[in-house]
Amino acid sequence: MPFKTIIEPFRIKEVEPISVTTEENRKVYLREAHYNPFMLKSEHVLIDFLTDSGTSAMSSKQWAAMMEADEAYAGSRSWLKMEAVIKDLTGYEHILPTHQGRAAERILYGYLGGKGKVFISNTHFDTTRANIEFSGAEAIDIPVEESNHPMLDLPFKGNMDVNELERLIKRHGPENIGGVILTVTNNSGGGQPVSMANAKDIKTICNKYKVNYFLDCCRIAENAYFINHREAGYENKTYKQIAQEMFSLADGCVMSAKKDGLVNMGGFLAVKDKALSDACTNLLIITEGFATYGGLSGRSMEAMAVGLQEVFEPDYLKYRIRSTAYLGEKLYKMGIPLIYPIGGHAVYIDAKAFYPQIPVNEYPGQALVCELYLKGGIRSVEIGSVMFGKYDDSGKLIPAPNELVRLAIPRRVYTQSHIEYVIEVFELILEGKEKVKGLRITEEPEFLRHFTAKFERL
Numbered sequence: 425m426p427f428k429t430i431i432e433p434f435r436i437k438e439v440e441p442i443s444v445t446t447e448e449n450r451k452v453y454l455r456e457a458h459y460n461p462f463m464l465k466s467e468h469v470l471i472d473f474l475t476d477s478g479t480s481a482m483s484s485k486q487w488a489a490m491m492e493a494d495e496a497y498a499g500s501r502s503w504l505k506m507e508a509v510i511k512d513l514t515g516y517e518h519i520l521p522t523h524q525g526r527a528a529e530r531i532l533y534g535y536l537g538g539k540g541k542v543f544i545s546n547t548h549f550d551t552t553r554a555n556i557e558f559s560g561a562e563a564i565d566i567p568v569e570e571s572n573h574p575m576l577d578l579p580f581k582g583n584m585d586v587n588e589l590e591r592l593i594k595r596h597g598p599e600n601i602g603g604v605i606l607t608v609t610n611n612s613g614g615g616q617p618v619s620m621a622n623a624k625d626i627k628t629i630c631n632k633y634k635v636n637y638f639l640d641c642c643r644i645a646e647n648a649y650f651i652n653h654r655e656a657g658y659e660n661k662t663y664k665q666i667a668q669e670m671f672s673l674a675d676g677c678v679m680s681a682k683k684d685g686l687v688n689m690g691g692f693l694a695v696k697d698k699a700l701s702d703a704c705t706n707l708l709i710i711t712e713g714f715a716t717y718g719g720l721s722g723r724s725m726e727a728m729a730v731g732l733q734e735v736f737e738p739d740y741l742k743y744r745i746r747s748t749a750y751l752g753e754k755l756y757k758m759g760i761p762l763i764y765p766i767g768g769h770a771v772y773i774d775a776k777a778f779y780p781q782i783p784v785n786e787y788p789g790q791a792l793v794c795e796l797y798l799k800g801g802i803r804s805v806e807i808g809s810v811m812f813g814k815y816d817d818s819g820k821l822i823p824a825p826n827e828l829v830r831l832a833i834p835r836r837v838y839t840q841s842h843i844e845y846v847i848e849v850f851e852l853i854l855e856g857k858e859k860v861k862g863l864r865i866t867e868e869p870e871f872l873r874h875f876t877a878k879f880e881r882l
Contacts, residue, residue, distance in 0.1 A: 486686070535707060617767070805830050
């Protein structure tokens, strides 16, 4: 019989103090941040669920490896070590280091994109969409229909709609498809996993029409865990073997190693095709750094080489998935509407269902984000019409498909007692949720407005 208590499979060797603020303090801090948690100072945050990107705690092995780093400009030992680990994992011949995932996106999608080009994904995340649209290309999301039903309990709600994929390729013409991007797990779709069967079906269609097929693989270890436990035929394969099989289906990948690479900074672009690699390498050298460091220090490359191996350890992945599910399941039992089943890296609250009194043009997700901070010092992020909403020609909001709030849990950072505290904060929020009102945007940039937009309460 398994134990009910989820223990962290590590010991703590170093601690960092966190600030315990009062609600009166937080009212001032939030107002000064224009009701946008991205503008809060980290010292004013008690529990930081803004993102799981670059917020991991590194292991003793990673810190030890950093002490042996080779900071040579070209051909450093640290680069060769990282390159070997990535080649072993992905099977791709051509590896380009980048300082983070969005740099890899900008290089690859900037080169393949441009006016008239189309990129298709199960769901593009914010920086992916921004880099594609900045090039002049169009980004289209085609998640499976089941993803539109938050409480529907199905194993692979992160899948891509393969029938719609083929229809779109025919409609736009294969020559106009910049690439098909499978995001694993599907971050904007609630952190839901993608099945191997779906990845294989996408490969078949892309091969048929000779279209580029890429993985956004920043959470591929977490996705491999779900395949191992939910998809027939994979129960006896290791998590790394499952990831390697998924890589083998695609033509290349981009990775923000700040997630499943377990590092604070770093990423890479990897492809099979030499001509594509050569073109991207030229852009890498012009904008990021020489081809054997790409904007990364040797220390970061050493940490990434270790992290990309540690992330597939069974004890770690079991703890990671179960501890995230624990928070989601507790909130679910409290009656909090959310994306179900719980994903790997985050719990996604359905803010539109939680605050039915707030219309989408008053941003219910942003309202919940503010309440979480005010009531408990918890920083989270809206994934809804603030992040993905657009305007029509008359200036009217075209809302996002969902109004979500993501509680992204940093890896190896918070303990069970921190999670219990978060649950208590939600109990407080439930008490007065009918009185909460929305917000309006007072200032916003053209791209990625959620990072710097300013709000005021209604």
